[in-house]
Amino acid sequence: xxxxxxxxxxxxxxxxxxxxxxxxxxxxxxxxxxxxxxxxxxxxxxxxxxxxxxxxxxxxxxxxxxxxxxxxxxxxxxxxxxxxxxxxxxxxxxxxxxxxxxxxxxxxxxxxxxxxxxxxxxxxxxxxxxxxxxxxxxxxxxxxxxxxxxxxxxxxxxxxxxxxxxxxxxxxxxxxxxxxxxxxxxxxxxxxxxxxxxxxxxxxxxxxxxxxxxxxxxxxxxxxxxxxxxxxxxxxxxxxxxxxxxxxxxxxxxxxxxxxxxxxxxxx
DNA sequence: CTGGTAACCTGGCCGC
DNA sequence: TGCGGCCAGGTTACCA
Numbered sequence: 001x002x003x004x005x006x007x008x009x010x011x012x013x014x015x016x017x018x019x020x021x022x023x024x025x026x027x028x029x030x031x032x033x034x035x036x037x038x039x040x041x042x043x044x045x046x047x048x049x050x051x052x053x054x055x056x057x058x059x060x061x062x063x064x065x066x067x068x069x070x071x072x073x074x075x076x077x078x079x080x081x082x083x084x085x086x087x088x089x090x091x092x093x094x095x096x097x098x099x100x101x102x103x104x105x106x107x108x109x110x111x112x113x114x115x116x117x118x119x120x121x122x123x124x125x126x127x128x129x130x131x132x133x134x135x136x137x138x139x140x141x142x143x144x145x146x147x148x149x150x151x152x153x154x155x156x157x158x159x160x161x162x163x164x165x166x167x168x169x170x171x172x173x174x175x176x177x178x179x180x181x182x183x184x185x186x187x188x189x190x191x192x193x194x195x196x197x198x199x200x201x202x203x204x205x206x207x208x209x210x211x212x213x214x215x216x217x218x219x220x221x222x223x224x225x226x227x228x229x230x231x232x233x234x235x236x237x238x239x240x241x242x243x244x245x246x247x248x249x250x251x252x253x254x255x256x257x258x259x260x261x262x263x264x265x266x267x268x
Numbered sequence: 269c270t271g272g273t274a275a276c277c278t279g280g281c282c283g284c
Numbered sequence: 285t286g287c288g289g290c291c292a293g294g295t296t297a298c299c300a
Contacts, residue, residue, distance in 0.1 A: 155271070
């Protein structure tokens with residue numbers, strides 16, 4: 001689930017539920033979720049602290065503590081946050097839980113354990129060290145910057161969109177939606193895209209990600225809230241294209257299932 | 269540089 | 285009811 005829109009909504013969720021509550025304990029229920037930190041170190045760093053604000057870059061979420069350090073979260077394929085007050089509401093696949101002084105809790109839920117939690121001193125340093133590209137909806141990342149970024153790319157368009165080192169935040173699901181909206185075939189070589197197609201692609205990136213955030217990405221109800229014109233609502237076997245009514249095709253693309261409309265997104 | 273593949277993991281779902 | 289097989293929204297090391 002967690003691509004940029006989902007993580008943005010997790011950020012807002014953390015921001016509205018978990019700020020300025022004093023952390024009294026941390027329960028690490030599976031330490032495979034920890035990244036370059038031990039449970040003991042994490043507890044020492046967090047006990048008595050509180051979250052002050054949250055920011056996001058691509059698929060990474062950063063929570064600032066009141067001592068200036070930051071918690072990093074990456075959600076892998078199945079991660080999410082759950083805030084709750086009654087212990088019986090603790091989700092089944094809770095892997096790590098923050099317990100607040102007022103009796104409420106925030107859980108990091110992650111079925112497949114591909115998510116990661118760590119501690120850093122500064123998000124900008126972390127982003128640079130990881131070599132992440134610009135955030136896909138950063139207001140400062142304009143159309144000209146996008147065109148310049150793609151000018152250096154020789155390969156196919158879908159792997160380019162999903163390359164976090166080029167552009168941060170887009171994964172398998174949203175790259176399909178973006179390419180469908182921009183009417184581009186995922187295997188189109190980037191250098192073959194016309195200036196108009198690149199403009200359309202840039203607009204589709206912004207628009208799709210923002211609509212997904214607005215409609216509640218990260219929650220169960222997202223799909224039904226999206227416009228009927230979205231491919232995401234038809235991401236299943238035997239579906240028809242919402243534009244032309246033709247059959248939706250699936251292709252394996254670098255090991256991942258890709259959905260597309262062969263009529264609306266013709267092979268270049 | 270690009271892209272395919274396997275590996276890391278668990279669990280839900282489908283079909284027999 | 286049980287069980288095998290398949291699939292899943294990410295990342296990365298390694299190999300053509």
